[in-house]
Amino acid sequence: MTLAERGLNMTDTRALARRLRGHALRMTHLSRASHIGSCLSMADIMAVLYGAVLRLNPARPAWPDRDRVIISKGHAAAIVYATLAECGFLPIGELDQYSADGGRLSGHVTMTVPGVELSTGSLGHGLPVACGMALAAQRASAVWRSFCVLSDGELDEGSNWEAIQFAQRARLDTLFAIVDYNKIQSFGTVAAVSDLHPLADKFRAFNWGVTEIDGHDHPALLTALSSGPIIPGRPTAIVAHTVKGKGVSFMENQLLWHYRNPDAAQLATALAELEAGA
Amino acid sequence: MRTETIDALTAYARGAPDVMLLTADLGYSVLERFAEALPKQYVNVGVCEQAMVGIAAGLALTGHRVVLYSIVNFPTLRCLEQLRNDVCYHDLPVMVIAVGGGLAYGPQGYTHHGVEDLGIMAMLPNMAVACPADPLEAEALLPQLLDRRRPAYLRLARSGEPVLHPAGTKVTLERAITLRSGTDIALLATGPILGRALAAAQTLAARGISASVLSFPGFRPLDQQAVLDAARGHRAILTLEEHMVTGGFGSRVAEVLLAAGLAPRFGKYGVTDALRGQIGSQAWLLDRLGPVEDHAMALL
Numbered sequence: 001m002t003l004a005e006r007g008l009n010m011t012d013t014r015a016l017a018r019r020l021r022g023h024a025l026r027m028t029h030l031s032r033a034s035h036i037g038s039c040l041s042m043a044d045i046m047a048v049l050y051g052a053v054l055r056l057n058p059a060r061p062a063w064p065d066r067d068r069v070i071i072s073k074g075h076a077a078a079i080v081y082a083t084l085a086e087c088g089f090l091p092i093g094e095l096d097q098y099s100a101d102g103g104r105l106s107g108h109v110t111m112t113v114p115g116v117e118l119s120t121g122s123l124g125h126g127l128p129v130a131c132g133m134a135l136a137a138q139r140a141s142a143v144w145r146s147f148c149v150l151s152d153g154e155l156d157e158g159s160n161w162e163a164i165q166f167a168q169r170a171r172l173d174t175l176f177a178i179v180d181y182n183k184i185q186s187f188g189t190v191a192a193v194s195d196l197h198p199l200a201d202k203f204r205a206f207n208w209g210v211t212e213i214d215g216h217d218h219p220a221l222l223t224a225l226s227s228g229p230i231i232p233g234r235p236t237a238i239v240a241h242t243v244k245g246k247g248v249s250f251m252e253n254q255l256l257w258h259y260r261n262p263d264a265a266q267l268a269t270a271l272a273e274l275e276a277g278a
Numbered sequence: 279m280r281t282e283t284i285d286a287l288t289a290y291a292r293g294a295p296d297v298m299l300l301t302a303d304l305g306y307s308v309l310e311r312f313a314e315a316l317p318k319q320y321v322n323v324g325v326c327e328q329a330m331v332g333i334a335a336g337l338a339l340t341g342h343r344v345v346l347y348s349i350v351n352f353p354t355l356r357c358l359e360q361l362r363n364d365v366c367y368h369d370l371p372v373m374v375i376a377v378g379g380g381l382a383y384g385p386q387g388y389t390h391h392g393v394e395d396l397g398i399m400a401m402l403p404n405m406a407v408a409c410p411a412d413p414l415e416a417e418a419l420l421p422q423l424l425d426r427r428r429p430a431y432l433r434l435a436r437s438g439e440p441v442l443h444p445a446g447t448k449v450t451l452e453r454a455i456t457l458r459s460g461t462d463i464a465l466l467a468t469g470p471i472l473g474r475a476l477a478a479a480q481t482l483a484a485r486g487i488s489a490s491v492l493s494f495p496g497f498r499p500l501d502q503q504a505v506l507d508a509a510r511g512h513r514a515i516l517t518l519e520e521h522m523v524t525g526g527f528g529s530r531v532a533e534v535l536l537a538a539g540l541a542p543r544f545g546k547y548g549v550t551d552a553l554r555g556q557i558g559s560q561a562w563l564l565d566r567l568g569p570v571e572d573h574a575m576a577l578l
Contacts, residue, residue: 068340111368117339118364125364128329132336139318146336159360162329169324 013218016086017047018274021247023082023095025270028261031099033107037245037257039079041182041215042149045240046083048221049178055144058088061114067144068133070118072126073151073180074109081105081113089115124157126150127177131163134175134235145174147225153185156194161206167235168207175235176225177208180215182244184255203237215240248273279439279470280308280377282413283432286420287345287375288312291319297424298337301347302330308377309347327352331360331372338370343424349383350376350392350433354399361429366402371427374399379409379433380469380520381549381560388557392433393549396468397525399431400498406430407497408451409527411472412442415495418449433497435470435520435560442472442493451496454504460488463574464508467518468494468527471547471564475518478570485571487578497527505534514543514577518570520560523548543577 024039049069050056057063071080078098085092090113097103104112108121118129130148137144154160167175181199183190190196203210209230213220224238244258245251248270262270288311291297299312303325313320323330327348334344346353353374354361365372376395383390400407408423408431410416416434423430447455454466458479465475472493479489490512492504508515515535517528528546535544547570553563567573 064341118335119367120363122359122363124328125332125360128332128360129336129339129364131329132333132338133340134336135321135333136337136340136342159326159328159332162324162326163332166323166326166329166333170321 013047013051015278016051017043018278019086020047020079020082021274022271023085024078025248025262025267027078027082027095027098029264029267030096032261033078033099034259034261035075035078036261037184037251037254038073038076038151038182040246040248040251041242041244042073042076042180043079043247044216044218044221045149045178045180046079048218049147049225050083050087052222053225056087058115061089065142065144068117068130068146070120070126070130070146070148071109072120072123072148073154074120077105077107077109080109080116084113084115087115089113123151123154124159127160127163130175130177131167131170131172134167134172135170137174138170138172145176147176147178149178149180151185152179152181152183152190152196152199153194155179155196155199164203164206164208171233172235173229173233176238177235178238178240180242181239182242184244184253184258186258188255200237200239203239207234209234209236210239211236212239212241215242216246247277279410279413279416279434280437283375283416283420283434284308284312286417288315290421290424291316294343294424295319296341297343297345299345299347300330300334302327302352304348304352327357328360331357332364334372335360335364335368335370338365338372339368343371343427344373346372346374348376349390350378350395351389354395354431358398362402366404366429369404369428373423373430373432375432375434377434377436379435380471381563382435384560384563385557388555393520393522395433396497396519396521396527397529400530402429404429405498406451407433408495409433409469409497410495411467411470411493412439414441414443414447415449415493419451419495422451433469439470440473442476449495452499452501454501455493455495456490457493458489458491460490460512462488462512463514463516463578464490464492464512465516465518465570465574466492466494466505466508466531468497469520471518471520474564474570478574481571482574487574489574494527497530500530500534502534505531506538506540509535509538509540509542512542514545514574516545516547516570516574516577519548520564521548523550545573545577547573
């Protein structure tokens with residue numbers, strides 16, 4: 001059952017998304033870590049996925065019938081740990097230990113944290129592993145699904161396209177790739193660096209079912225993430241158009257916030273903006 | 279030893295439905311026997327080694343033991359980071375079977391010379407590295423590595439390697455095997471180059487030099503006690519490997535000796551930069567290194 005169905009009071013995914021953004025802002029401020037922009041762009045995806053869609057059991061992280069989620073954009077670790085803490089996989093107080101000496105919350109997602117399925121941080125690793133999981137589900141006729149959250153920049157990695165090709169051939173119809181398409185990668189716009197457009201058509205050409213949505217629209221996310229495969233017998237790509245730094249005006253669409261962390265004044269401003277947007 | 283190994287794998291997997299074999303579209307005329315016997319446990323993922331390792335990790339994270347098969351550099355160097363992060367860091371039961379180890383595909387050119395694989399694989403966390411010398415060692419090591427349920431690398435040559443051990447020889451990953459006992463020099467070998475060590479020992483005997491010959495099926499873990507015993511029982515040690523002599527078997531043996539404060543006369547017989555770019559049969563290429571007995575004599 002989903003967390004919401006178990007009465008974990010996460011049905012208000014918008015409120016959850018605000019809390020996730022707040023956690024990630026505080027975590028990057030305290031740790032002086034990078035990648036807050038990448039965290040903010042996927043906050044709504046995480047809130048809807050974990051708050052309303054996934055079948056998980058925080059008391060049994062290894063529950064065999066759980067849905068699997070691989071966060072291939074492992075640099076967005078702050079929002080991942082924040083999500084898992086909100087779900088009950090780890091204490092919320094531990095989030096203060098993000099990237100801290102001797103802590104377990106490394107700056108890229110690591111499997112030593114309960115609820116994490118795969119350590120990531122080098123791009124292009126997640127989708128092949130998600131394919132393996134979906135293949136295992138197919139072999140077992142299992143009901144659980146495999147989700148993989150990717151960045152747009154990491155689609156430069158050829159290993160993803162190996163996996164995209166394999167997934168359609170293997171008819172992995174319980175596999176869902178979610179692209180956090182925030183249009184900015186490490187050195188500039190995705191358009192300038194890799195010219196990924198037309199992304200949805202690329203997936204279509206590989207025989208995937210594709211839906212394009214506003215990645216900050218919760219009802220649209222809920223529909224896309226809760227539905228079965230768009231094409232029967234084929235994997236599904238959810239191209240989620242997002243805004244890097246979403247929710248904090250001075251971070252939105254700014255490459256700088258791929259690297260910079262908020263100082264105390266910026267944190268206060270950002271948290272106030274989140275509150276005002278409530 | 280390819281065929282014997284796949285036969286052993288097929289026999290093992292019959293009784294272990296969690297074992298899957300993945301290939302990156304290589305193994306023609308070798309893997310069919312597995313695919314036909316156990317079609318539900320076999321996937322040809324296509325020519326995509328990086329994805330293959332990731333897929334293996336995903337299967338392993340959901341209860342499978344996965345065996346990967348390809349030509350030496352492709353399932354190792356091409357996808358090194360997938361092995362490091364996805365398989366080894368997570369300590370998953372994924373075994374890479376590489377064929378064409380060393381110079382077995384010598385005429386095919388430098389891309390097909392697997393001469394850095396052992397050293398690199400042995401640096402990865404949790405990885406066992408096995409380098410059988412003959413079909414008997416290969417058959418024996420395969421089930422041991424699968425039973426271990428952890429990352430493993432099994433380096434094979436190709437086909438037609440002679441059996442070097444007497445039938446019934448006990449082969450384990452952890453222990454070196456003594457094939458010949460002498461007093462002057464110990465020839466320590468890993469892989470099919472053991473055959474050259476045995477031949478050299480005979481030649482040396484004719485010259486009045488008494489040589490021991492040991493086979494090391496395990497590259498990692500390395501049988502350190504056997505190395506120390508060899509150093510204490512002989513004036514000299516010569517290591518033999520079909521691998522770069524920098525960072526390979528000889529280097530590992532030297533580390534063991536140095537740490538123990540032992541300093542026998544020491545030499546390494548193996549691939550050097552001089553072979554890079556040369557093509558030829560395995561035997562022809564190894565002959566470029568000079569006779570093993572000459573390397574041994576130089577130490578005495």
